[in-house]
Amino acid sequence: MRSRGIRSVATLTALCAALAACSAPSGGTAVRGPLTAVGTGIQGSAISAWRNGWVKDFPETSLNFSPDGSRVGIDALSTGQAYFAPIDVPLTAEDIARSRQACGPDGAFSVPVAVIPLGVAFNLPSVKNLKLTPEVLGAIFSGQVTSWDDPAIALLNPAANLPDQAIVPVRAKEKSVLTRTATDYLAQGHSAWQTGLEWPAGAAGEEVRKYSDVASKLDDTAGSIAFLEKASIGSRFDTVLLDFGRGFVRMNDDALAQSISSGTVGAGPGGSVTFTPASAGGDGYRLWTVTYQAFCSEYSNEALNRLVRSWGSFVVGDGGQGNSTYFAGVSSPNGKALNQAKDRIEEIGSAR
Secondary structure, eight states: OHHHHHHHHHHHHHHHHHHHHHTOOSSSOOOOEEEEEEOOGGGHHHHHHHHHHHHHHSTTEEEEEEOOOHHHHHHHHHTTSOSEEEESSOOOHHHHHHTHHHHOTTOEEEEEEEEEEEEEEEOOTTOOSOEEOHHHHHHHHTTSOOBTTOHHHHHHOTTSOOOSOBOEEEEEOSOOHHHHHHHHHHHTTOTTOOOSSSOOTTOOSEEESSGGGHHHHHHHSTTEEEEEEHHHHTTTSEEOEEESSSSEEOOOHHHHHHHHHTOEEEEOGGGOEEEEOOOTTOSSOOOEEEEEEEEESOOSSHHHHHHHHHHHHHHHSHHHHHHHHHHHOOBOOOHHHHHHHHHHHTTTTSOO
16 A cells, blocks of 8 residues: 555656646735645545535645655655545654655645544344443454344343344455544453454454455355544445443434544644544544645745635635535534634745
């Protein structure tokens, strides 16, 4: 993945040099020109929604996005090969230090742009309102619980007609922040669970290559279960009611809004804005991850500053957030996080 991304970024070098020239009109205040972005693929659907709305508002603009991975995106921004980077986690102080040659003395910064909810979808049409705890889910994904009528599941679902049918966990091989979100949740019930960007060796079930393949595999496999983004779940699958310490909660917009509203807004290095879930045990549906975009504090000329400010302000504004919620199935960070993100973006090109 990384080597492919590096090759892709390398091919952008000449393009970016050309873009810098054509996005720098000699005068005026119009927002015009092309943007190049490199970064995490989990923002792909949201970026399409944002791009469509932004180009409609500013018809002399365009955006080319290369989903080569979060780390590749940070490298591209830091070397002037991308104008912004969609990323999985906030920039670190080291990232910012590395970006100063391309992004000016203050370097780059990052802001939250979307919340990606993760549900536990299952293919078992005979069962509704299925409830599972982190402990039981961990036992399923580790291969300790292998049948839907297992006593551990029956104890949580006494009224359900659970079939004597094999459970087939489905998981993606590719590294992803979504896997880290899922394994972090399982670790709440199993201290021995290995958390990270990849499923631990020996995890049960069937493996597909990419997260984008999970929904099809789930649809095709009776008795299967998988962690899946809300956008991919849609109305296609039923989802498990999960326990976050205050009873079982179904993933829906109201429950997500309840938990997102209590998220914590913080200050990262270089004037970055961070947004994190509140501690476990709070209200609402709490299985989600935050995704970010990284920008330079200043660009080579005011036309580029204006162009990037326009993009970033649209993304975190009402129009952009409405587009990504409706068309990409993601949720918005809370109002405080978005307001601070917008304030920071509006400082692009000005001395802080």
